Amino acid sequence: MQVKVKAMGTVLPNTEIQLAARVSGQLIKKDAHFSSGEFLSAGQTILQVDPQDFELAVRQQEGNLIRAQSDLQLEMGQQSVAQREYELLQDSLPEENTALLLREPQLAAKKAAVEVAKVALEKARLDLERTTIKAPFNCVVLERKVDLGSYISAGTPLATLVCTDEFYVEVSVPADELKWINFPNDTSDEKSHAKIYNPSAWGDAVFRVGEVRKFMPSLEAKGRMVRVRITVANPLGVGKAEVPPLLLDSFVRAEIEGKYVENAAQIPRIAVRGGSSIWIMLPDNTLDIRDIEIVWGTSDIVYVTGNITNGERLVISDLATPVTGMKLRTRDMPIGNGNGNGSGDTH
Numbered sequence: 001m002q003v004k005v006k007a008m009g010t011v012l013p014n015t016e017i018q019l020a021a022r023v024s025g026q027l028i029k030k031d032a033h034f035s036s037g038e039f040l041s042a043g044q045t046i047l048q049v050d051p052q053d054f055e056l057a058v059r060q061q062e063g064n065l066i067r068a069q070s071d072l073q074l075e076m077g078q079q080s081v082a083q084r085e086y087e088l089l090q091d092s093l094p095e096e097n098t099a100l101l102l103r104e105p106q107l108a109a110k111k112a113a114v115e116v117a118k119v120a121l122e123k124a125r126l127d128l129e130r131t132t133i134k135a136p137f138n139c140v141v142l143e144r145k146v147d148l149g150s151y152i153s154a155g156t157p158l159a160t161l162v163c164t165d166e167f168y169v170e171v172s173v174p175a176d177e178l179k180w181i182n183f184p185n186d187t188s189d190e191k192s193h194a195k196i197y198n199p200s201a202w203g204d205a206v207f208r209v210g211e212v213r214k215f216m217p218s219l220e221a222k223g224r225m226v227r228v229r230i231t232v233a234n235p236l237g238v239g240k241a242e243v244p245p246l247l248l249d250s251f252v253r254a255e256i257e258g259k260y261v262e263n264a265a266q267i268p269r270i271a272v273r274g275g276s277s278i279w280i281m282l283p284d285n286t287l288d289i290r291d292i293e294i295v296w297g298t299s300d301i302v303y304v305t306g307n308i309t310n311g312e313r314l315v316i317s318d319l320a321t322p323v324t325g326m327k328l329r330t331r332d333m334p335i336g337n338g339n340g341n342g343s344g345d346t347h
Helices: 054-090 095-101 104-129 177-178
Strands: 002-013 018-020 025-030 045-049 133-134 139-144 157-163 166-173 193-197 207-219 226-233 251-260 263-266 276-280 287-297 303-304
Touching: 002 177, 002 207, 002 226, 054 104, 095 157, 166 177, 166 207, 166 251, 177 226, 207 251, 226 251
Parallel strands: none
Antiparallel strands: 002 166, 002 251, 018 157, 025 045, 045 133, 139 157, 166 226, 193 207, 193 251, 207 226, 263 303, 276 287, 287 303
8 A cells, every 4th residue: 555645735936036137237128028927938038238338348358458468478578588698697697586587577477467357358248248137047027126227236136036947835744654755865766756736726636746855854843743845847837728837825735645555454544443453344244353553544544454354344333342253244234144143143
């Protein structure tokens, strides 16, 4: 029998960010889909900051790099002259003056100037690239905070975006049921699947399928339950009209398909007697009291192991004074058809 852990939980975003500007300037272009509730694709251009100042900065840094490279080339020419002078004077030149004569500090400074100019040019190009603001992932605009013509500074919030590739449902599970759920880890990618139901929005028979991802390392303050996260791919059904959308903050029901219990039987909880035994009606219509062990259960059913065989008749009626071997009859048996003598039969 497969354990099915039932729980309630809330739909939450797996990735939610505040999109912010990286450079300052005036917004001169805006995508028509950059609005609350609209969907955006990864890499889609949504805003454009006026790039003119940044284009000028790139040209300026390109000129600075050319000048630094030219200075380095001139210094390399000076190096040849210094080398010849050194060859003529090396016998009489103190060792501590060698580096100065060979113009090694000047050469190092010119090389450093070239590297600084390259970095400045790279930074200017990067700032120019950042004037084009793109969607970082497939997302929906939860809230737009700027509009065309707005002047923004670096760090200005532009919008709240939620990734539409995946949402998660955080459900509360009793700590003693955690052992029945498969969680992926470093040694195994095996994970439990779950059915997500939202009867009020979809009806009783419709569900979405998710995967158990992880459990939180602390218990809830109230109820002492464990929070388990179930991820659902394409939760809003983007591009799939037949898929019901799993809306954020919805309160939903989850049925987690857990591990299997070997050699177990599913019986109604009301059939368990004293927490550790059941009553079986034998083929000769007499009572047999058997010990069982409850492996897992809910308020309605339990999975039990023990001496129980498929097809046997399980007694669910209450008996006043149950004794092994007492005569029984089912409700549809006529009185006197139990075990030869109806006078002692129990209903």
